[in-house]
Amino acid sequence: MNPEHNLLQGLAALHDAIGIHAISTVYRTRAVAGPDTPPDLRLPDFLNGALQLQGEQDPWELRDTLKQIEKKLGRQSGQPGWAPRPLDLDIALMGTLCLENERLTIPDPDIPWRPFLARPLAELAPTLRHPVLNQTLHTIAARFPPTDTEMAPVLPITVRLQNMLSL
Ligand code: ADP
Ligand code: MG
Secondary structure (H helix, E strand, C coil): CCHHHHHHHHHHHHHHHCCEEEECCCEEECCCCCCCCCCCCCCCCEEECCEEECCCCCHHHHHHHHHHHHHHCCCCCCCCCCCCCCCCCCCCCCCCCCEECCCCEECCCCCCCCHHHHHHHHHHCCCCECCCCCCEHHHHHHCCCCCCCCEEECHHHHHHHHHHCCC
């Protein structure tokens, strides 16, 4: 919902709370329908990207901080997975940490399946090895076709975010 506005507000809040070290290019991506998405529903496009936080975080505290920011931007809990939302902040990777729990899975299991996750992560840390797949993020991202009509870089928003965060 209102993705440009919510992305700017959400990242400003995250920068205040923790500090953002780097951001990837922001991509406009076509919504992916899941098995429970009502047919014929026109889902609005998403803005997707990756960011690297400053310092080291505790995964549980970070998850709480991210949830607080989502809530501050008006996200309601208990909505179906396909429902439009103001903002979704997920923990994709934390170095070599592997955690599999009903409330937290790190690395994000969607990384090898979603180009809008793998590509921006590879921009930030191409040589970082995925601790489960034991492949670099560059290798994982390179498996997706190079031209993808479902995913387009949005440079004006990327630059606005970089300026806002002084990056
Ligand atoms: P999704 O991110 O899959 O669209 P939600 O944002 O609604 O869905 O997340 C639902 C729950 O996923 C959160 O309450 C959180 O506890 C859990 N979760 C599991 N792994 C992660 C992760 N790596 N980062 C953030 N949340 C996660
Ligand atoms: Mg989420």
